[in-house]
Amino acid sequence: MMLNKLTTLCEQSKxxxxxxxxxxxxxxxxxxxxDKNSHLNMFVALDKENVIAQAKASDxxxxxGQILSDIDGVPxxxxxxxxxxxxxxxxxxNASPLENLAADATIVxxxxxxxxxxxxxxxxxxxxxxxxxESTNIGPARNPINPxxxxxxxxxxxxxxxxxxxxxxxxxxxxxGSIRIPAAACGVYGFKPTYGRASRHGVLPLSWSLDSxxxxxxxxxxxxxxxxxxxxxxEKDLTTAQAKSYQISAQKKPIKxxxxxxxxxERNEEVDKIVRGxxxxxxxxxxxxxxxxxxxxxxxxxxxxxxxASLYHKELLEQNPMGYAPVLRAKLEAGMQLSxxxxxxxxxxxxxxxxxxxxxxxDWDALVLPTLPVVAPEIGQQWVEFAEQKTDLTTAMLWLxxxxxxxxxxxxxxxxxxxxxxxxxxxxxxxxPGKDEALLSMAMELNKSIV
Amino acid sequence: xxxxxxxxxKEQHDLIEEILSDIRSKLWVNEDLSTIEPxxxxxxEVYDVK
Numbered sequence: 121m122m123l124n125k126l127t128t129l130c131e132q133s134k135x136x137x138x139x140x141x142x143x144x145x146x147x148x149x150x151x152x153x154x155d156k157n158s159h160l161n162m163f164v165a166l167d168k169e170n171v172i173a174q175a176k177a178s179d180x181x182x183x184x185g186q187i188l189s190d191i192d193g194v195p196x197x198x199x200x201x202x203x204x205x206x207x208x209x210x211x212x213x214n215a216s217p218l219e220n221l222a223a224d225a226t227i228v229x230x231x232x233x234x235x236x237x238x239x240x241x242x243x244x245x246x247x248x249x250x251x252x253x254e255s256t257n258i259g260p261a262r263n264p265i266n267p268x269x270x271x272x273x274x275x276x277x278x279x280x281x282x283x284x285x286x287x288x289x290x291x292x293x294x295x296x297g298s299i300r301i302p303a304a305a306c307g308v309y310g311f312k313p314t315y316g317r318a319s320r321h322g323v324l325p326l327s328w329s330l331d332s333x334x335x336x337x338x339x340x341x342x343x344x345x346x347x348x349x350x351x352x353x354x355e356k357d358l359t360t361a362q363a364k365s366y367q368i369s370a371q372k373k374p375i376k377x378x379x380x381x382x383x384x385x386e387r388n389e390e391v392d393k394i395v396r397g398x399x400x401x402x403x404x405x406x407x408x409x410x411x412x413x414x415x416x417x418x419x420x421x422x423x424x425x426x427x428x429a430s431l432y433h434k435e436l437l438e439q440n441p442m443g444y445a446p447v448l449r450a451k452l453e454a455g456m457q458l459s460x461x462x463x464x465x466x467x468x469x470x471x472x473x474x475x476x477x478x479x480x481x482x483d484w485d486a487l488v489l490p491t492l493p494v495v496a497p498e499i500g501q502q503w504v505e506f507a508e509q510k511t512d513l514t515t516a517m518l519w520l521x522x523x524x525x526x527x528x529x530x531x532x533x534x535x536x537x538x539x540x541x542x543x544x545x546x547x548x549x550x551x552x553p554g555k556d557e558a559l560l561s562m563a564m565e566l567n568k569s570i571v
Numbered sequence: 572x573x574x575x576x577x578x579x580x581k582e583q584h585d586l587i588e589e590i591l592s593d594i595r596s597k598l599w600v601n602e603d604l605s606t607i608e609p610x611x612x613x614x615x616e617v618y619d620v621k
Contacts, residue, residue, distance in 0.1 A: 315615055363616070419597030427591065441576055449581035454590040465598050467609030475607065478619055528615035553615035 122294055123149040129288040129342035136182070143182070143193030147175035147237055150195045153286045154240070162199050162277040165207050166240035172309055174237045176388030181235065191233025191345065197281045197290035200241040202228050203322040207238075211324050212256040214445025215436055221417070226356060226433070227291065228236075230349040230383055238294035239287055242277030246302045246380045246448050248293060248326040249429055250274060251301050251517035255445055263355050265543055268529055269496040272305030272517055274298040277498055278336050279306040289337040289346050295326040295425060297491075297521025299334045300533040304491035307535045310336045311343045314554050315528030317363045319354035328524040330421070340534060340564045344368075351556065369557035371565045375404040377549075378484045384414025385520060386507030387493035394537035394545040395490045401569040406488070409481055413469070420469035421522040427463045430455025437540045460512060470526050477527060485564055487550040489520045491533040493542035500528025523550065530556040532563045 123145065126132045135141045151168055178193035187193075198204055201211045202225040208215040221422050224232060232238055243261040245253050253276025255258040261276035263269040264284040271280045279302030282290050292299035294312040303310030312334045323333050336348045348366040379399060381387075387395075399406045411417070430437075430452045437444065444452065477487065494504050497513055504516045511519070512513030525530035531549040535544045549566075552560030577585075 155612070218577070362616070393618065413600055413602065416597045416600050419594045422590075423594050423598060446580075447586065450579065450586040451590065453579065453583070458594070459589055462598055464609045468604050468607050469598070469600070470609045471610045472602070472604055474610070474615070482580055553619050571589040 124285070125196055127285060127288070128338040129191070129194055129345055130339065130548035132194050132288055133345070136193045137190065143175040143178035143237065143434050144172065146193065147171055147195055147239075150286050152419060155450045157264070157284045157286060158212050160264055160267060160280050161259055162243055162261055162280045162284070162286065163197070163240045163293050164212055164258050164277070165244050165496065167207065170206055171239055172236060173208065176233050178237065185220070188233065188235035191231070193237065195287050195399055196239040196346075197239045197242050197287045197344055198228060199275050199276055199278050199293060200244050201293055201324040202291055202314035203324075204228050204238060204241065206242050209241070210257075210326065211247045212258060213243050213443065215440050217436065222424060226319040226354045226361050228322065234349060242275070242281055242290060244276035244277055245325070246445055247429075247433070248274040248295060249426055249451060251297060251514045253277070253302065254499060255447065261497070263496050265307055265496075268498050269543065270305065270499050272302035272492070272514075273495060275336060275401065279303050279308055279310070281308070282308045282336050282338055289335055289342055292336050293323050293326075293333045293334065294525065295330045296421060296518045296525055299336055299529060300491050300524070301517045302534070304533050304546035304548070305496035307546070308336055308338060309340055309535070309569045310334065310533045311347060311560065312350055312524055312531045313347070313556050314530045315525075316359045317352075317554065317556060318350040319357040319360050320355055320547055321356035323359065325432050327425040328432075329428065330425060332525070337565055340532070340560060340567055341544070343532070346555070347560070349446055364554070367557055369555075371558070371561035372485070373401075373565075375562055375565065376483065376485045377404045377406045377488045378481045379406050379408050380411050381411030381489075383412070383470060383568075384418070385411060385489060386509070387490045387520070390539055391490045391493060391495070391545050394539075395547055398536040398547055399488065402566045403569070404427055404566060407482075411476070413472070417469055417473045417526055420466035420473075421526045422456055423463055423466035424470070426451065426455030427458045459508050474527055485552070486559060489523070489547040489548050491548040492517060492520065493519045495539045495541065495545060520548065524548070529553055530559045532559055534563055534567055
């Protein structure tokens with residue numbers, strides 16, 4: 121069995137099941153790839169002995185007919201803001217006081233109970249409060265497609281680990297696009313569940329009412345395989361009180377898409393052309409629409425993010441301000457200065473956005489936009505230009521993705537083409553609330569037009 | 572606790588000002604939001620009328 125041909129989680133699972141490979145072979149191969157690609161700076165912690173021990177235990181279970189699930193023995197990387205009992209959790213920050221907290225986040229516990237190999241902690245933006253994966257205490261993660269370019273963030277190490285083939289799935293978290301941005305920049309797949317369907321317990325918060333944990337993976341089918349471990353009730357996270365468990369959903373046809381564009385949702389010409397080209401090849405009914413208050417909604421997202429993050433960090437910021445990178449410290453100080461009235465106005469705009477999307481665009485199945493308005497910029501680049509405007513890198517990365525968080529809608533990103541420079545261009549679909557399974561089925565259907 | 576806590580420098584103050592100014596300039600809209608209530612406890616499903 122050629123291990124490098126097992127490029128998806130589904131293929132790895134099948135090969136383990138048929139006995140073509142063992143978990144230890146799969147794991148040693150992953151460790152070798154991690155070493156070979158160490159220049160990509162994907163991992164903040166990777167304990168080889170621990171990983172090998174997990175793989176041996178998986179093989180032992182398989183030999184004795186006691187495998188725990190169809191992902192038993194599959195290595196999965198973990199973003200460094202998920203608590204893990206066998207690794208320190210630092211959120212790639214020098215201020216983190218959590219290094220010795222020995223516990224698993226609910227999703228990590230779910231995966232561990234299923235026999236998945238918890239394969240190291242991945243690089244991320246400090247406390248997840250950026251979108252380029254350059255603001256981290258271990259240095260930027262590098263894009264496997266072109267290491268001169270950013271991975272996007274904040275889950276950049278996870279996306280790079282999948283895109284470089286070290287693992288076929290990794291955990292991310294998403295407050296303004298932090299799963300979808302790096303997945304798109306690195307040309308892999310990412311999914312942000314409906315807010316309230318995936319437990320945030322044990323995932324260090326950035327903004328409680330916007331955060332959503334989710335997977336980055338090598339294919340849409342891989343996302344479907346791993347999502348059941350994310351979705352469902354967890355008594356440790358009350359926002360999941362009404363969460364239904366994951367149920368496979370058949371895709372209805374025809375699919376009705378609303379392509380959001382226009383002022384506030386600009387993208388560069390090349391990205392726009394590739395996205396429109398993709399949409400024209402699908403069998404979906406596609407209607408173009410604008411979102412008149414897009415820039416105002418972005419401000420609302422920012423007000424909520426900054427204020428919630430500042431409250432979460434208030435005590436630590438007072439105790440150890442120098443533990444934060446200068447830019448992050450300034451962002452948190454800014455959040456402290458927003459008034460209650462301003463934050464409530466932001467929450468009003470949030471309600472308004474949902475009312476508009478649910479009532480003014482007809483009976484849509486998914487909203488569609490490019491995931492990013494530009495391809496992944498170079499590391500160290502300060503600005504990008506698109507639609508005749510100059511925008512700082514972080515804002516450009518968040519430009520379209522924040523809509524998924526402000527609405528709480530389930531969102532998936534999939535690569536649909538490449539730029540002239542060979543960098544990936546991706547499309548993002550936002551599904552109806554709570555219809556995560558239908559969204560993924562829809563993405564699989566639309567993806568057939570690429571293959 | 573770090574030994575030396577430096578006050579915020581000019582660059583940090585400028586960034587704070589820029590962030591706040593950007594948010595505040597766009598939070599208030601020429602749209603009637605009088606019937607809209609803030610979503611303090613956010614449950615996306617309640618908005619779906621389909």
